[in-house]
Amino acid sequence: MDIYNKQESNVRSYSNSFPVVFSSAKGCWLKTENGDRYIDFLAGAGSLNYGHNNAIFKKALIEYIESDGVTHGLDMHTEAKSAFLTALRNHIFEPRNLDYKVQFTGPTGTNAVEAAMKLARKVTGRANIVTFTNGFHGCTYGALAATGNQHHRGGSGMPLAGTSRLPYEGYAGVDSLLLLETMLNDNSSGLDKPAAVLLETLQGEGGLNVASNEWLQRLSKICKDNGVLVIVDDIQAGCGRTGTFFSFEPSGIKPDMVTLSKSIGGYGLPMALVLMKPELDKWAPGEHNGTFRGNNHAFVTATKAIESYWANDDFEKHIAERSQQVKKVIDRSLKRHSSLFVRAKGRGMMQGIECKDGDLASAISRRCFEKGMIIETAGPNDEVVKFFCPLTISESELEQGLHIFEQAAEYVAQTATRKAS
Incomplete structure (x- = not known):
């Protein structure tokens, strides 16, 4: 571990909780340099919904690399990009009656949020979010201004501005949507009319707080009535994580x-x-730029993910079954x-x-880590x-993973009882 302690910045975090050196991974398993195996209940913080080294994606990627397919293309047209856009349209947008144009931003979630906030401000001529x-x-600064943690x-090292924060559904018993609607229609409320409302329909890092369908529908109507855009951050909750490809699907809203x-x-x-409604695409060419918008290797595997898992409803059924399996253990615990x-969270x-x-x-x-599982x-207050x-x-x-969790909970409960006595 000496090389990490001497050379890597203190900003690292996950390695502090899981201080081993991983050497390989497959499916839901991670293997260390010493040959120990850990079942993965972290999944790259949601970046590995389809598992480590998915065989279907790996085969397509290897074939693409061996054929000298374009690796890096800025935002130029490539066969890999057109295949992805076609799969996204045919298997995701059209079956859900969604009409979106697609902007490829720099390859991080925070860059996508920055772009969405900038575009909302550009389109509406208003600054507040x-x-x-x-x-x-x-x-990054814009996205961080929207972050509560x-x-x-x-x-940040400097003041974070440009946003107004309201209570999420269920926060302190406040009817935040009544508050929002009232403030939008009160010239003395002090709320600068926003360009957009930005939210997660299921808050990941915030503790798995879920917005109800009714709350989302009401929020969407308030925004529409007041000319305010709705931006859904589906970076962690999307791609099937909540049971449907987009987390907002059960509510029927169209952000x-x-x-x-x-x-x-x-x-x-x-x-x-x-993803933006076509009438919002007011960007000038290169106005939100970035060198790594054209990761063609990601286009290849993204296309395979959509074609392999979202062409029918089999995968959604699998997710529903596994979700019930998790729920039973949570309820029993x-x-x-x-x-x-205290309570169950998420969906x-x-x-x-x-x-x-x-x-x-x-x-x-x-305790889970000691027994062979990665879970965060x-x-x-890191209480979930x-x-x-x-x-x-x-x-x-x-x-197997749920059994490790139950054993860990039993161990912690017994330890707490011994300390109390």
Whole structure:
């Protein structure tokens, strides 16, 4: 570990929680240089929805590389890009009656958020963006201004401006949409009319808080009535993580813009998009630029991901079955360990269990790691244990991971009881 401690910045974080050296990975398994195996309930923070080294994607990528396919293309036309756009249109947009143009941004989620915020301001001529408590949108300045987490905001080194924050659904019992609607129609409210509202329909880093369909529908109507755009950040919750390709599908809303990254590339390769309604595409050529918008290797694997998993509803059925498997264990744990747990959080394969405090959640995560599982915590105080395995996980593999969690919870509960006595 000496090379990491001497040469790598202190900013690293995941390696602090999982201090081993990984050498290979397949499906939902990670293997260390010493030959130890860990079941992966982190999945690259949601960038590996289809698992490590997915065989279908790997075959297509190897064939593309061996044929001297274009690797890096800026934003020029390539066969790999056209294949991706075609698959996205045919298998994702058209079946959902969505009409979006696609912007390829720099290959990170925060860059997509920056682009969406900039475009909303450009189109409307207004500067303010309404965001929500516990939202997480990235760590570059614009996206960070929209992010609630104080730990990340503290790294900015300067004031973060351009946003107004409102309570997310369920926050402190506040009817935030009544507040928003009232403030939008009150000339003395002090709320500068926003260009857009930016939100996650299921907050990942914020603790797996879920916006109800009714709340999303109401928000969408308020925004439409007031000429305010709706931007859904689906970077972590998209690509099937909540059970449908887009997290907002069950609500029936059609956001003006959607940001995607993480698993849109399929293979864990960097890629990010802004989807926008066609009338919003007011960019001048090169106005939001970036060298690495043309990751053709990611186009290849992204195309295979869509064609292989989203051409019919089989994958959605698989996700629903595995989601129920997770839910049963969470419900059982809530009944068995009332001294540890408060409530279930999230939906689909983006579920978690809230502990009474962050120390308990961290203790469970550490014990899971000791027993061969990678799992992280989320929430404002890291109080939520977050089940985030690849969506392709089998029933038996998922059972193995859930069993480790249950054993870890039992261990922490017994330890807490001994300390109390």
